[in-house]
Amino acid sequence: MTEKEYLDALNKALKWLPKSEKDLCFDYAREMIEDRIENGLSESEAVAQLETPQQLAKAFLEDRGSLKFKFSLPLNNVSTLILLILGFPLWGTLLLAGLMILLAGFLIAGCVPFICVVMTVSLLFVALVSISASPLVMASVSLGVGILQCGIGVIALGGLLLTALGASVTIPLFKTLVINTTQFLRSLFFQEVKKW
């Protein structure tokens, strides 16, 4: 495994950490590899001496402490428990509705990158077929229709570039949206208990 592969794997294993914390862990691991290389080891030997990226990530994540539910519900109290059960039709449906709205939001937001990817694939198909078949059409049908066919292929190629660009922009945006929303929701209900 190369240094880059190791750090990429570590990065992937730590993807849910806030960037500042991730950078600290990342710099720590990189320094450990580079100091070993400076000490005379080869890149692969240096990486092999470390624990796997997953083990290291696990240690980093465990070190962060745990999440604790923010609200203390007096569940040992019988009357609260009864109220909670009786009230379920109200709070349960509201919770469900909230979750559904959230899901709908994700689906709508996810449509854009999804459409971009689908368009890219289908336009690629159109462009390939149209351009490669146009000489055949020129020969067998007529020159005009063949040129038209080739033109359609070129237009599809242009469209393909645009949708591919669209996909490459919207996919990371969608990913950030999902991560930020889940982190925000988590912060509403849970708080972090620092270990130290």
Add this chain to the structure above:
Amino acid sequence: MDSQLKKGLLEICVLAALAKQDSYGYQIIKDVSQVIEISESTLYPILKRLETSHDLETYSVEHNSRLRKYYRLTDSGRRHITDFLDDWKAVVAVIDFIKGEVHYD
């Protein structure tokens, strides 16, 4: 070795590794692993905890066109080591008592 005991010992070993001079991650691992096993994933939380408790401070130095993080022992860290050694004297007395009672020697 009991894991809690090892954890406590590792912490003091890391502090001790910084007693003579400031050091960096890999050097600390090399120094400490002469006496007790330590890995990157064990060292990281210890350094973080010691930094939070102000037993050590960090600073970065440019080294071979990259930044290397150095750790420096604070007065509180030095006190931490002496406290440990004082406590340990009491532990040794207890061990001597245990040994005497069960005639292990």
